[in-house]
Amino acid sequence: MKLLLLLFLFPLTSVAKVVPELSGNLEGQFRQSNNNTEAKEDLFQNWNNENFYLLYGNLNGKIEKDNSRIEANWFVRYSYSDLYEPNPPYFATNIFTFPNQLVARDLFKLQHKEQNGKEQVESILNKFYYEIDLGQKRLMLGRMYINYGLGEIFNPINPFNQPTGLTSISQVAQGNDGISYTHFLSDTHNIQFILLGDKGINNYEGEIDSTFWLHGEVQYSGDLQLDYVLGEDQDRYKLGSQISYQTSLGMIFSQILYRSETIDNKPTHNLWDVLLGYDQQLTNLWHLRFEGGYQKEDRSLNLTNLGERFLPTEYFLALANIYEIHPLVKVSATLINDVKSGFSYFIGKATYDMGNNMEADTFVFTPFSKGDDTDNVAQKLVTTDVGVALRLFF
Amino acid sequence: MFKKLLRKDFVLCVALGANVNNADEWLKYSENQMRGDRSHSEITMTIQTPNWTRTLEIESDVEGKNLAISTIKSPAKEKGIRTLRIENNMWNYFPKLKRKVAVSSSMLLASWMGSDFTNDDILKASSMADDYSHTFIPNETVDGEEYRVINNVAKSNTKVMWPRIVTYASPKDCLPRIYRYYDKEGKHRRTLTLTDVKKFDGHLFPTHWEMKPEDDASKKTVLDYKNVKFNVSFPKDHFSQKNLSGR
Numbered sequence: 001m002k003l004l005l006l007l008f009l010f011p012l013t014s015v016a017k018v019v020p021e022l023s024g025n026l027e028g029q030f031r032q033s034n035n036n037t038e039a040k041e042d043l044f045q046n047w048n049n050e051n052f053y054l055l056y057g058n059l060n061g062k063i064e065k066d067n068s069r070i071e072a073n074w075f076v077r078y079s080y081s082d083l084y085e086p087n088p089p090y091f092a093t094n095i096f097t098f099p100n101q102l103v104a105r106d107l108f109k110l111q112h113k114e115q116n117g118k119e120q121v122e123s124i125l126n127k128f129y130y131e132i133d134l135g136q137k138r139l140m141l142g143r144m145y146i147n148y149g150l151g152e153i154f155n156p157i158n159p160f161n162q163p164t165g166l167t168s169i170s171q172v173a174q175g176n177d178g179i180s181y182t183h184f185l186s187d188t189h190n191i192q193f194i195l196l197g198d199k200g201i202n203n204y205e206g207e208i209d210s211t212f213w214l215h216g217e218v219q220y221s222g223d224l225q226l227d228y229v230l231g232e233d234q235d236r237y238k239l240g241s242q243i244s245y246q247t248s249l250g251m252i253f254s255q256i257l258y259r260s261e262t263i264d265n266k267p268t269h270n271l272w273d274v275l276l277g278y279d280q281q282l283t284n285l286w287h288l289r290f291e292g293g294y295q296k297e298d299r300s301l302n303l304t305n306l307g308e309r310f311l312p313t314e315y316f317l318a319l320a321n322i323y324e325i326h327p328l329v330k331v332s333a334t335l336i337n338d339v340k341s342g343f344s345y346f347i348g349k350a351t352y353d354m355g356n357n358m359e360a361d362t363f364v365f366t367p368f369s370k371g372d373d374t375d376n377v378a379q380k381l382v383t384t385d386v387g388v389a390l391r392l393f394f
Numbered sequence: 395m396f397k398k399l400l401r402k403d404f405v406l407c408v409a410l411g412a413n414v415n416n417a418d419e420w421l422k423y424s425e426n427q428m429r430g431d432r433s434h435s436e437i438t439m440t441i442q443t444p445n446w447t448r449t450l451e452i453e454s455d456v457e458g459k460n461l462a463i464s465t466i467k468s469p470a471k472e473k474g475i476r477t478l479r480i481e482n483n484m485w486n487y488f489p490k491l492k493r494k495v496a497v498s499s500s501m502l503l504a505s506w507m508g509s510d511f512t513n514d515d516i517l518k519a520s521s522m523a524d525d526y527s528h529t530f531i532p533n534e535t536v537d538g539e540e541y542r543v544i545n546n547v548a549k550s551n552t553k554v555m556w557p558r559i560v561t562y563a564s565p566k567d568c569l570p571r572i573y574r575y576y577d578k579e580g581k582h583r584r585t586l587t588l589t590d591v592k593k594f595d596g597h598l599f600p601t602h603w604e605m606k607p608e609d610d611a612s613k614k615t616v617l618d619y620k621n622v623k624f625n626v627s628f629p630k631d632h633f634s635q636k637n638l639s640g641r
Contacts, residue, residue, distance in 0.1 A: 023470060023490070060490055067640075073490075133640055136631075147493040173491045184636045187480075217635075222481055225496065244496055246482070248553060251498035281500040284512055327441055327448070327508035327613075353508070355446060357470045393471040 018063045024394055025171050026057040031387030033083075033092060036367065038380035045090050045381065052081040052096050052387075058171055060127075067134070073127035075102055075172070079120045089115070092383050098167045099174055102126050103143070104160045105211055107177035107197035110143070126175045140180040145173040146194065148215060148227065149255065150244060153291045153318050153336065154311050156257040156273035157229050157240045160196070160213075165320070165334070166311065166347060168363050168387060178211070188219035198234070209234060222246075235262045240273075250280030255293075271296040287322040312345070312378035313338035328353040343371025343379045361389040417528035417544045421561070424569050425523040427598050430624040432457045440616045441509045450507060454516070455626070459524065461633035462517045472507065478638040479517040482553070487638045494639050503555045510584065510605040510615040514555050525552040526559065536562060541571060556583075567591060567598050582608050595624040 031052045039045035056077040063070050079097060083090040094100045102124045103111065111124035129142030146160040153165040161174045178196035185191065196211035213231035220226055227242035240257035255275040262268045275293035282288050294315050318336040325331055334347040349363045366384040433456050441448040451467040462479045466472040474489040477497075484497040502514040526546035534543050541562035548554045558580070562572035573586040584607045588600035603617040631637055 023473060025471075058490070133636070136636070138636070138640065145492040147491055150496060171490070173493070184631075184634070187631075187634055190635070219483070222483060246499050248499075250500045251496065279498045281498060281502075281504045284503050284505045287501075287504065324505060324508065327443070327505075328446065353448070355448065359471070393469070 018065045021062040021064070022060070024057060024059040025391060026394075027055070027171070027389055027391040029054040029168060029387055029389040031096065031168070031363075031385045033096070034384040035092070036380055036383060038370070039091075039383075043091070043377060043380055045092070047083065047090055050081055050083050050092075052079065052083065052093070052385075054079045054096065056169075056172075058126075068130070068132040070130050071127060072125065073175075075122075075124045075126040077120075077122045080118055082118055084115060084118050084120055089120075091381050093120070095381065095383070096168075096385075098169060099162050099164070099172065102172070102174060103176070104162075104174040105176040105178065105196040105198040106143075107199055107208065108143070109199075124175075126173075136184040138180075138182040138184070140182075143175040143177050144180060146176050146180070147173060148217075149242060150251075150253045150277060150279075151255060151275050151291060152289065152320070153334075154273075154275050154293050154295065154316070155255070156275060156293075156295065157227065157242050157255045159233055159238070160194075166336070166345075168349075168361070168365070168385075168389065170391075189217070191216045194231075196233075229257070232263070235264060235266075236260050236271075237263065250278060250288075253277045253279070285324040289320045289322075290318070291320075292317040312376065312382055313341075313343060314376070315340040328355075337369075338371055338376075338379070341371030341376060341379065342369055343367065343376070344369035345382060357393040359391045359393075361387075361391065363387050363389070417530050418523070420542075420563065420568060421526075421528050421544065421546070422523045424563065425521065427569060428600075429456065429459075430595075430597055432624070432626050432628060434623045434626045435619055436621040438618045438620060439507075439509060439511075440618070441507075442616065443613045448508070450509075452516075455628060455632065457628060457633060459521050463633055463638065464516055466507075476638055477513070477517060478633065478635065480633060484513070484517065485635065485638060492639070494635070499553070510607050510613065511617070512555065515605075522546060522559065522561070525549060525554050531560075534562065536572065539571070540565070569598055569600060571600070584608055594622040597622075597624045 032049065033052055034049050035045060035047050059074045061072045077097065079093065081093065083093050103126065111122065113122045125143065127143055127145060129140050129144040131138065131140045146158065149155040149158040152163050155163045160176045164170065164172060176196050178194060180192055180194045182190055182192040192215045194211065194213040194215065196213070198209040198211065211231065211233040213233060214229065216228045218226045223246040225244045229238065229240045231238055237260040238257060240255065242253060242255045244251055244253035254277070257273040259271040261270050273293065273295045275291060278290040280288050295311060313336065316336055316338055318334060320332065320334040322330060322332045329350065329352050331350045335344065337344045345367045347365050349361060352360045354360055364386045367382045371379050435454045437452045437454060439450045439452060450469065450472065452464055453467060454462065454464040456462045460481045464477050466475045476487045478485045482499050484499065484501065485494055486497055487494045503512050506513050506516045526548055529545050531543045531545045533540055542565050544561040544563060546559045546561060548557045556575045557578055558576040560574040561570045563570045569591060571588055574582055575584045577583050584605060587604045590602040591598055591600050599619065599622050601619040604614055606614045
């Protein structure tokens with residue numbers, strides 16, 4: 001009750017002293033996409049070449065006074081393509097708009113999504129929370145981003161915000177409805193307790209699916225950091241950790257996550273995720289990252305559940321290079337290989353800083369080696385795309 | 395000439411607190427002048443090439459040699475991004491996504507926001523006085539000004555980006571005016587020029603810094619210190635992960 005009072009009284013008590021901030025970004029994308037033969041033959045994705053237009057933006061608001069703040073984010077996305085015409089739309093539209101489920105755990109809908117012919121419009125209050133620091137404690141209430149973990153392609157210890165390393169979307173995070181309490185035990189150890197509710201999983205009908213989550217960070221020594229997670233989420237018990245170690249050259253990190261069988265005894269099995277990574281700045285202009293790992297796919301999920309993950313491999317090795325060829329131009333090349341099936345995927349991007357708070361991207365996504373895993377529908381659905389994007393910040 | 399220069403400026407440098415005959419002391423004195431125990435700086439960074447210019451506004455807080463936090467105030471794309479350094483550990487925080495990222499220590503050598511400065515330069519991770527051994531080498535005249543020249547060679551047990559740096563220090567105020575950075579192959583890679591000395595809270599401080607890469611004469615990055623405060627008292631947990639992610 002005190003928290004609710006604080007939330008409502010914040011604007012009244014602080015009018016004269018608040019520090020308001022407004023910021024955001026707007027991005028337009030065009031891509032030309034070519035379908036995968038297997039998607040046509042096996043998955044009824046009967047199209048060849050299509051254009052896809054995307055316009056999306058964030059408007060961030062923040063007011064702050066002393067040790068407390070209210071932050072909000074309004075996310076709007078408009079997409080247009082012939083791929084929306086069938087009912088249901090072709091599946092590629094989900095990949096092009098990943099994460100298509102902008103709120104990972106939503107107790108309140110606070111969003112509008114409408115598809116009409118070749119168009120889809122989404123409007124979401126993606127972040128809206130009150131946060132207060134009370135000494136060594138921090139409390140958050142509302143729709144919040146929960147963002148931790150070193151994985152940029154695969155980040156299994158954080159189920160509340162999916163990495164977008166394999167997509168063309170940037171400046172996007174997923175909201176979560178609930179309460180977070182962080183206790184900073186010392187300079188080197190903090191624990192975050194999270195209680196979330198999710199009605200979206202049941203299409204906003206019936207009971208609330210609850211998440212109880214604990215995330216701790218321990219700076220064990222100057223070079224060694226340990227993260228641990230533990231909890232119940234989406235009907236499974238989950239337990240995991242992340243270890244990162246700084247060497248004289250770079251940083252080695254690993255993650256492991258165990259997901260139990262479903263608690264309600266539906267016919268499922270337990271799942272394991274493993275990640276091993278390495279990150280190094282090779283020269284002052286060249287950055288290298290390696291991520292490799294294993295994800296046990298949840299075969300009980302259907303194709304529309306891309307809000308969860310987009311990693312079309314089971315055993316994978318990924319190598320990402322970012323090179324600054326000019327102070328205004330960065331190029332990146334990411335190669336990902338499924339070592340079990342042989343499936344390989346390449347992502348190339350070039351980002352140009354155009355000044356005046358604008359930047360442009362060109363990108364290419366292409367699976368260049370087909371896998372022999374005939375059950376992996378995600379690999380069949382990956383398309384070959386080239387595109388451009390224009391991004392404006394304010 | 396050297397004796398004449400030494401005589402003329404000896405009184406001034408000693409008055410400022412430096413031992414002009416000892417390179418270690420000289421470096422220690424100049425570093426103390428420019429870093430202090432605690433400082434807060436408001437800086438404009440301008441990255442310049444013949445065809446374009448990019449400007450960033452930064453605030454930087456430094457305490458001792460192990461604690462630093464910087465915040466980008468503009469432009470809009472980077473506004474609010476903060477970097478915290480505690481000893482050799484570094485974290486970036488992206489407030490719009492509420493994302494904190496541990497940064498590999500190798501990132502200290504990465505270019506900072508496309509500029510000719512590195513993370514190491516901005517976060518003052520290495521200390522010329524502590525991480526290098528120093529010897530005077532013969533004086534040199536550059537653009538009509540005579541400088542005392544100090545050869546700084548990285549100590550074997552330190553992790554620094556540049557194995558050798560040559561400092562050209564003004565005998566007038568004992569402060570460095572030029573730094574020349576040499577790589578492992580002994581190649582001169584970049585030059586930092588410091589001018590426009592002003593006094594802030596009893597500390598002499600060059601407020602205009604120009605970094606030029608030697609392999610591209612058309613390019614440079616300029617730091618203009620608009621305001622520097624020394625002996626600032628920071629809150630207890632100012633250099634903490636709690637503070638990093640709390641704005």
